Each structure stands twice: as structure tokens, then as C-alpha cells.
Amino acid sequence: MTITASDLQELKDQLGERFITDQRTFAPYMRDMSWMLPEGEPVGAVFAESTEDVSKALAWANKHVVPVSVRTGGSGLAGGSVSYDGGLILSLHKMNRILEIDPENGVAVIEPGIINAEFNKELAKEGFFFAPDPASASIASVGGNIATNAGGLRAVCHGVTINWVRALEVVLADGRVIEVGSKTIKNVSSLNLKELFIGSEGTLGVITQAVVRIEHIPKYEPYTFFACFDSIEDAGYATIAIRAAENKPVSLELIDALGVRLVNERNPDLQIPQPGAGLLLGQAEGQSAKEDVEEFANTCREYGATAVMFEEGNRLFQVRRDAYPALSAAxxxxxxxxxxxxxxxxxxxxxxxxxxxxxxxxxxxxxxxxxxxxxxxxxxxxxxxxxxxxxxxxxxxxxxxxxxxxxxxxxxxxxxxxxxxxxxxxxxxxxxxxxxxxxxxxxxxxxxxxxxx
Structure with missing residues (x-):
């Protein structure tokens, strides 16, 4: 369907300055962090500030059969939010509020545009944390985490995003708004539509609010360990053995020698020894954290680790967060x-x-x-x-x-x-x-x- 000036004015009348047709303004919102380029020129972008804005935008797009690309933080790596020729960009980055922190029920109510690390920073003030923790937490939105069902660095122990979402507010393609899930821990009152939308990447509806589970920050400091290997396959076998042990790590990450070298060049203060082939990096939490990482370290030695180190805190884990940016720059x-x-x-x-x-x-x-x-x-x-x-x-x-x-x-x-x-x-x-x-x-x-x- 050809979109006319009158059609665009119809959306402008509903959304005012939140609907933008100047490509110079919305150009940064036409792609994500993948190499994929936009397919053409969109008709405009909606910078939504409320569920009502999203509802109006989708009802208009549905009426005129205009393809919609949906984005929040734009940190996606699969080309999922790249704009369409003749399409409408729907950006939720301005919907970034924490609407409620409810310690008694162990939940928070948020909008999709809030950045993961910022959300956890605010939760920490109340003594809580949100476990899904992608390496890109400093730029990735929680809405994006939900849309892709992101895992991240703590998934071994705490699960992935779907395990932390209690309820969603979703705008359907025709502009209708529905609520799925609940604040309760148990709920088999209807079909489980909540999990249908988690990981659907904006293809079934647009998430405008989420009720997510939060937990108390652990009382004890975590312990982090790393082990250097001359064979990256041996690091893989050590991982299998650690995962089979009774005590599970919170995190267990693998970085090859090239990644470690590039991180050390960018951040020499980390002082990470250079492995021959790969670095296995892990973390344990709780009262027995130190004993647990000592056990993990011994397992790594059994599988050929040439050097092992562990210390209290999160400092060593920065090598994992820095690895992809360092590799990308190279x-x-x-x-x-x-x-x-x-x-x-x-x-x-x-x-x-x-x-x-x-x-x-x-x-x-x-x-x-x-x-x-x-x-x-x-x-x-x-x-x-x-x-x-x-x-x-x-x-x-x-x-x-x-x-x-x-x-x-x-x-x-x-x-x-x-x-x-x-x-x-x-x-x-x-x-x-x-x-x-x-x-x-x-x-x-x-x-x-x-x-x-």
C-alpha cells in the first residue's frame, strides 16, 4: 500500500512530535549492532513514551499495512530491528522507567527501554538484583533481553530471562493491549501466553511493561577463578566436569587466547595471564564460594590447566565483558x-x-x-x-x-x-x-x- 502525505498526517495528528519523518533524526534507529544494513527508507519513526503511543502507532500501521521494526537499546546482533523500506520504526528507548519495586512480593514493574545495568544499579540501592546479565548489560535493554530471552553470564545458576519474568503488558498488531501472566508465583489459570511472547523478537506483539522477579543481593562476596589451558578443547572438557559436580558455579565462561590478548592490550590493569589456547573463567557465590572455586580450580588442573588463579570479588570477570568489544575493534x-x-x-x-x-x-x-x-x-x-x-x-x-x-x-x-x-x-x-x-x-x-x- 502506498502511504500518502495524508496518511502520515493522520499519525502526526495522533502522536505529535513523537512521530518523526526527518530521516536525519531517525537514521541512528534504522539498524542494530549487526552488519545488516537497512533495506530502504522508512516512512518515519515513532519515539513512544507510553503504551498508548505504541497502541496508536500499531493500529495505524495495521490499518495501512506498514511493516514495523521494533527496537529498544539497539544492541541486537541478528538484524532483528533493522528498518524496512516504506516501514515504520517503533522505538521504545524513551519508555525506560522503573514503575515499582515491590520487595514484599519480590518483583519490580518496569518499562522495556530501561538498560539492564541501570536497572540493577537502582535495585542495588534497595538490596536486590535482577539475575539475567548479558555481557552487554551496560547497553542492552531489559525489553530486548525479554524479546530475545537473553541468557548471559549468570545463566548456569540463575537461569535465563524467561525464568525471571512474571507478567507482561503487550500491544498486539492491531493496537489492542493485553496482560499476560501475574505477580503471583504460581498461575495456571489460563493458557500460558506470557512465555509465548518471551523470545518472540517483536513478531507477535510489542512488550510495553514487564513484571520481573528480583532477589536479595547475596550476603557473601562471590569468588572468581580462571584457569589457563594450552588446548581450548581441554577447557571444554574441564567445563563438562565442573558442570557435572554437585556444587554448580554461578558463571562459567570461556575466552580463547586471542580474546584475552586483545583485552589485556586494551586494559592492562586487569593483568590476566596469557593462556596458550584458552581461559576458563568462573564464579561461585554463597558462604562456601571460596571452597567451591578451589574445587573448580583442582578440576581444571586435572584437565591440563597450566595456571590457575582465584580471588574474592568480580574484578577478574571484567575480562569477559571486555572480550567482544576488543575483538570487534580488531x-x-x-x-x-x-x-x-x-x-x-x-x-x-x-x-x-x-x-x-x-x-x-x-x-x-x-x-x-x-x-x-x-x-x-x-x-x-x-x-x-x-x-x-x-x-x-x-x-x-x-x-x-x-x-x-x-x-x-x-x-x-x-x-x-x-x-x-x-x-x-x-x-x-x-x-x-x-x-x-x-x-x-x-x-x-x-x-x-x-x-x-
Whole structure:
């Protein structure tokens, strides 16, 4: 459908200055942090400040069959929020308030645009924390975490985002507003629509509020350890052994030698010893944290660790948060996101290194090793052809992961860049069911079309 000046004025009359048609103003909101470029020129952007704004914007887009790209912090890596030609950008970055902190019920009510680290900073003042903790917490919004069901650094012990969401307010494609879930711990009063929207990447509805679980900050300081390995596969085997132990770590991360070297160059104050192949980094919390990390360290020695260190606090964990920015600055920019069963972690890492060698393209490994989520980061030169070549390598990694009983995305989402890989993972009947749900909730196909599903 061709959008006329009169159609645009209709939305302008409803939203005023919150609807923007000047491309110079909304250009930064046309893409995410992936290499994917916008498909064309949108008709405009809505910088929503309320649920009502989102409802009006979607009702207008649905009426005129205008594709909508949805974004909050813009830190996505799968091209899911990149704008459409002739589309409408719906940005929720101004909806960033904490509406309520409810210690008695152990929940908080938030808007989607609040940044994860800022949310935790405010919660800490009340003695609480929100466990989902992506490495990009300083720039990633909680709404984005929910939309992709992000995992992050504490998933081994605390689970992923879906385990921390009690209820959602969602605006459907036609502008209707629904509430799913509840503040209660238990709720089997109706169909579980809440979990349908978590991880749906803006394809079924737009999340405008969330009730999330919060917990008391642990009484004792955590202990962090790292172990250097001359074989990254051995680090994988040590991970499998640690995960099988009675006491589980809070976090268990893997960084290859290249990542460690680049972080040390950017932040020499960390003073992380350079491993021959990879660094296994972990953390324990609670009264027995020190004893637990000593046990983890001994396990690492049994699997060939050449150096082991541990200390109280979070200082050492900064190497993991800095790893992707350091690799990206060095030209390792195209990032993958496969997950495999824990017992297959070492084999999967070996296979990724073999794919790298076969294609003669350097790959660095970051991994949430404790939950089997591997982020291969591929060397990429300038230009779209280089980016596509890097993605082709990751396509082969996806095929390998599926063949091992894994999945093509653990937490970054499918977006546009992995949309073609969904057919490898889902049977035709399973995909038909998912598309039927999409059709029921978004019959005109305006919400993030051609992505995720």
C-alpha cells in the first residue's frame, strides 16, 4: 500500500512530535549492532513514551499495512530491528522507567527501554538484583533481553530471562493491549501466553511493561577463578566436569587466547595471564564460594590447566565483558550464537576450529561454557561480501550444532541473519504451527515481517 502525505498526517495528528519523518533524526534507529544494513527508507519513526503511543502507532500501521521494526537499546546482533523500506520504526528507548519495586512480593514493574545495568544499579540501592546479565548489560535493554530471552553470564545458576519474568503488558498488531501472566508465583489459570511472547523478537506483539522477579543481593562476596589451558578443547572438557559436580558455579565462561590478548592490550590493569589456547573463567557465590572455586580450580588442573588463579570479588570477570568489544575493534566483528548439549561442548569447539581452518578464515571463541552457548566470532574485512563470507562460515557452524542436537541461536535471536537457518531446525509441521500463531495474532504480517519465524 502506498502511504500518502495524508496518511502520515493522520499519525502526526495522533502522536505529535513523537512521530518523526526527518530521516536525519531517525537514521541512528534504522539498524542494530549487526552488519545488516537497512533495506530502504522508512516512512518515519515513532519515539513512544507510553503504551498508548505504541497502541496508536500499531493500529495505524495495521490499518495501512506498514511493516514495523521494533527496537529498544539497539544492541541486537541478528538484524532483528533493522528498518524496512516504506516501514515504520517503533522505538521504545524513551519508555525506560522503573514503575515499582515491590520487595514484599519480590518483583519490580518496569518499562522495556530501561538498560539492564541501570536497572540493577537502582535495585542495588534497595538490596536486590535482577539475575539475567548479558555481557552487554551496560547497553542492552531489559525489553530486548525479554524479546530475545537473553541468557548471559549468570545463566548456569540463575537461569535465563524467561525464568525471571512474571507478567507482561503487550500491544498486539492491531493496537489492542493485553496482560499476560501475574505477580503471583504460581498461575495456571489460563493458557500460558506470557512465555509465548518471551523470545518472540517483536513478531507477535510489542512488550510495553514487564513484571520481573528480583532477589536479595547475596550476603557473601562471590569468588572468581580462571584457569589457563594450552588446548581450548581441554577447557571444554574441564567445563563438562565442573558442570557435572554437585556444587554448580554461578558463571562459567570461556575466552580463547586471542580474546584475552586483545583485552589485556586494551586494559592492562586487569593483568590476566596469557593462556596458550584458552581461559576458563568462573564464579561461585554463597558462604562456601571460596571452597567451591578451589574445587573448580583442582578440576581444571586435572584437565591440563597450566595456571590457575582465584580471588574474592568480580574484578577478574571484567575480562569477559571486555572480550567482544576488543575483538570487534580488531576486525573480528561477525558473531555467531549456537548452543549445544553440555556434554558436546568440547567436540563442538573442535569442529568450529576445523571449519575455520577449512575456510581459511580466523575465528575466535567466546562461550557461556557452563550452558553450552558458543559465540564464534569471525574475522571480517570491509564490505558486504566479506560480511556474507563470514556469515557463510557461521551457517556451517549452525549445521554442525543442529547435527549435534543443538540449536542455531541460544540468546541473540534469529532476526534476519539466521532466518534461513530455521528450516534446518524445525520440522515442516512445527513451523506451520508457529506460522499459524503468527497469523492469528498478526494477520496483516506487519510486526517484524520476514524475521524470526
Amino acid at each position: 576486525g573480528m566483528e561477525v558473531i555467531g550464537d549456537v548452543s549445544v548439549p553440555i556434554a558436546s561442548l568440547a567436540e563442538a569447539i573442535h569442529n568450529i576450529m576445523a571449519i575455520s581452518e577449512k575456510r581459511q578464515r580466523r575465528v575466535s571463541i567466546l562461550a557461556h561454557a557452563g550452558d553450552g552457548n558458543i559465540h564464534p566470532i569471525v574475522e571480517c574485512g570491509e564490505g558486504i561480501e566479506e560480511s556474507r563470507a563470514a556469515e557463510e562460515l557461521l551457517d556451517e557452524v549452525c549445521e554442525m550444532a543442529v547435527g549435534m542436537g543443538g540449536v542455531v541461536s541460544g540468546e541473540h535471536g534469529i532476526g534476519y541473519l539466521k532466518h534461513h537457518a530455521v528450516t534446518q531446525l524445525l520440522s515442516p509441521d512445527t513451523r506451520d504451527v508457529q506460522l499459524a500463531i503468527k497469523k492469528a495474532l498478526d494477520p496483516n504480517g506487519i510486526l517484524t515481517p520476514g524475521r524470526k519465524l
